[in-house]
Amino acid sequence: GPKVLQIPSHQIIDMGQMVTLNCDPVSNHLYFYWYKQILGQQMEFLVNFYNGKVMEKSKLFKDQFSVERPDGSYFTLKIQPTALEDSAVYFCASSLQQSNERLFFGHGTKLSVL
């Protein structure tokens, strides 16, 4: 079936550094999302993105976070600077329609901030 690819699968970084998480969404999908998962549970919405713009973001999407998808390439989540509480697994998801009846998730990027 359709696949969402996330690169890297694990990133270890020192607190205060910048990190970029990359997502290659399903090719014909138009809506993109980032979710944060802690301790294997608690899937928490961060942001959704459509047509080059952030449509909605949650309180977890701090000022240090940014997203973009330059020229239809990777959909990225950048954190600058990172903090210890940013350690989590970050899932990218995409959907074809705004109705969101089916989100396709990647395998996640585990971010460890030391």
Place this chain on the structure above:
Amino acid sequence: QQQVRQSSQSLTVWEGETAILNCSYENSAFDYFPWYQQFPGEGPALLIAIRSVSDKKEDGRFTIFFNKREKNLSLHIKDSQPGDSATYFCAAREASNNRIFFGDGTQLVVKP
């Protein structure tokens, strides 16, 4: 404020039993309720979903029972198999903006 609540963090059943995972919500504006299944090291994947106009949705061994008046729903997994061991997320979509809210997940273990 948790919009979608799952009553159990974990559930253990024996192979062949019916696993019942419960979920409740507060927002009357939710109109669509997907259940996602997540295996370790993978992202969640859509398993089955129900619209708020229905009270039951069945797909093979998986059935959703939905009670709009009580604002709760449950996922029943008949004849549970060890391969069903995973975390199950109840989710809900807000009709006005299509935003999806996830519960905290229930980790199901099916013992052989």
